Amino acid sequence: MTRVIRFHELGGPEVLRIENAEIPAPGPGEIRIRVKALGLNRAEAMIRSGNYVVTPPLPSGLGCEAAGEVDAIGDGVTGFAPGDAVSVVPPPSMTRWPAYGELAAFPARLTVKHPPGLGWEAAAAIWMQYVTAYGALIDIAGLHRGDVVVITAASSSVGLAAIQIANMVGAIPVAVTRTGEKRQALLDAGAAHVIASAEEGLEARLTDIAGPEGVRVVFDPVGGPAFIPLTAAMSRGGILIEYGALSPEPTPFPLFAVLSKSLTLRGYLIHEITADPVRLEAAKAFILAGLESGALKPIIARVFPFEQIVEAHRFLESNEQFGKIVVTL
Known part of the structure; x- marks a missing residue:
C-alpha cells in the first residue's frame, strides 16, 4: 500500500x-x-x-x-x-x-x-510549462529573432516559460499582467517590456513598443475583451494563439482586424504536441538543450x-x- x-x-x-x-x-x-x-x-x-x-x-x-x-x-x-x-x-x-x-x-x-x-x-x-510554450511559439508560430511576441498572464509558469523561450531564440517578449505589482519581477525574469493592462492602454502601449510593423505573435490563455486591443496592435499576417479561457467575460470576434490584416486566430492545447511522436521529440530536444545551456530555468x-x-x-x-x-x- x-x-x-x-x-x-x-x-x-x-x-x-x-x-x-x-x-x-x-x-x-x-x-x-x-x-x-x-x-x-x-x-x-x-x-x-x-x-x-x-x-x-x-x-x-x-x-x-x-x-x-x-x-x-x-x-x-x-x-x-x-x-x-x-x-x-x-x-x-x-x-x-x-x-x-x-x-x-x-x-x-x-x-x-x-x-x-x-x-x-x-x-x-x-514539461507542462515548456512544452505548452514551445508548441505555440516555436512549433506553430515559428517565432524567430526580432519578432515581437505578446505574452498575457505572464507571471504564470507557462507565461514565464514563454518569456525564456522567446529570449532563447532572440525574439522580444512583451509581458502583459493585470497590475504593476509584478512588473519588476517580470523584467527580472527576462521580459523586454511589461504592460499592466488594468493601469495602461494595452493597444497604445503595444503600438509604441512594436512600432509600425506591429506584433506578429500573441500567446494568450485569457480571451475576453482584450482580443480587441490585442488584435488591433498586430501586424499583417500575425497569429494569435489561444490556449485557455480564463476570462469570465465573453470573447468578441475582432472581425475587422482579422479581415484587414489577414490574421490567424488559432486554438491550441499541449496535447497536439504530446500526441504526435515527431513533434514531441522535437519539443524534448529543444527543451533539454535549453535546460542544459541554462537558457531555460x-x-x-x-x-x-x-x-x-x-x-x-x-x-x-x-x-x-x-x-x-x-x-x-
Missing part, C-alpha cells in the same frame, strides 16, 4: 484526501516511478472543482507532472532501468495516469531522463510538503504565485 491523493466529490481544495491504495505494476509500455516531487497546474484545480473539459469518475486521482526514480518497468519498455532519475511530460488523461502519489505509472514515451544536475523540484516543473513560486496538498491548492487558486507551485514527497 502507498499514499495517494484522491477526491470523492467535486469541490474546493478541502475535498482532497490522502489515502492508502495499492498501485498496480506498470502495464505494457508504462513506467512506474517513485515520486519525489509534483508540479501543480491549474487544470488540476479545475478538474477537482468540476470546471474542466472532462468530468472525472469518482473517486478520482489527479495530477499531470512528476519527477522521481524509476521503480518498475512494463513490458516492451527499453532505455530505462530502475533507479533512473526521470520526469514526466503530462499524459493525455490525469485520471488514467494520476501523478499525486508516492508511486505513479506513466506512458514510457512521456517519461524523460532529465539533465543530471536538475533537482527534483525543478524537474517536476519542466524553471521559476519555483513555492514548495509544499505532500501533507499540505490542500494548502497548496488554495495557493494555486489565489493567483498570488509567480511561477510554478511544487509539492515534495
Whole structure:
C-alpha cells in the first residue's frame, strides 16, 4: 500500500484526501516511478472543482507532472532501468495516469531522463510549462529573432516559460499582467517590456513598443475583451494563439482586424504536441538543450510538503504565485 491523493466529490481544495491504495505494476509500455516531487497546474484545480473539459469518475486521482526514480518497468519498455532519475511530460488523461502519489505509472514515451544536475523540484516543473510554450511559439508560430511576441498572464509558469523561450531564440517578449505589482519581477525574469493592462492602454502601449510593423505573435490563455486591443496592435499576417479561457467575460470576434490584416486566430492545447511522436521529440530536444545551456530555468513560486496538498491548492487558486507551485514527497 502507498499514499495517494484522491477526491470523492467535486469541490474546493478541502475535498482532497490522502489515502492508502495499492498501485498496480506498470502495464505494457508504462513506467512506474517513485515520486519525489509534483508540479501543480491549474487544470488540476479545475478538474477537482468540476470546471474542466472532462468530468472525472469518482473517486478520482489527479495530477499531470512528476519527477522521481524509476521503480518498475512494463513490458516492451527499453532505455530505462530502475533507479533512473526521470520526469514526466503530462499524459493525455490525469485520471488514467494520476501523478499525486508516492508511486505513479506513466506512458514510457512521456517519461524523460532529465539533465543530471536538475533537482527534483525543478524537474517536476519542466514539461507542462515548456512544452505548452514551445508548441505555440516555436512549433506553430515559428517565432524567430526580432519578432515581437505578446505574452498575457505572464507571471504564470507557462507565461514565464514563454518569456525564456522567446529570449532563447532572440525574439522580444512583451509581458502583459493585470497590475504593476509584478512588473519588476517580470523584467527580472527576462521580459523586454511589461504592460499592466488594468493601469495602461494595452493597444497604445503595444503600438509604441512594436512600432509600425506591429506584433506578429500573441500567446494568450485569457480571451475576453482584450482580443480587441490585442488584435488591433498586430501586424499583417500575425497569429494569435489561444490556449485557455480564463476570462469570465465573453470573447468578441475582432472581425475587422482579422479581415484587414489577414490574421490567424488559432486554438491550441499541449496535447497536439504530446500526441504526435515527431513533434514531441522535437519539443524534448529543444527543451533539454535549453535546460542544459541554462537558457531555460524553471521559476519555483513555492514548495509544499505532500501533507499540505490542500494548502497548496488554495495557493494555486489565489493567483498570488509567480511561477510554478511544487509539492515534495
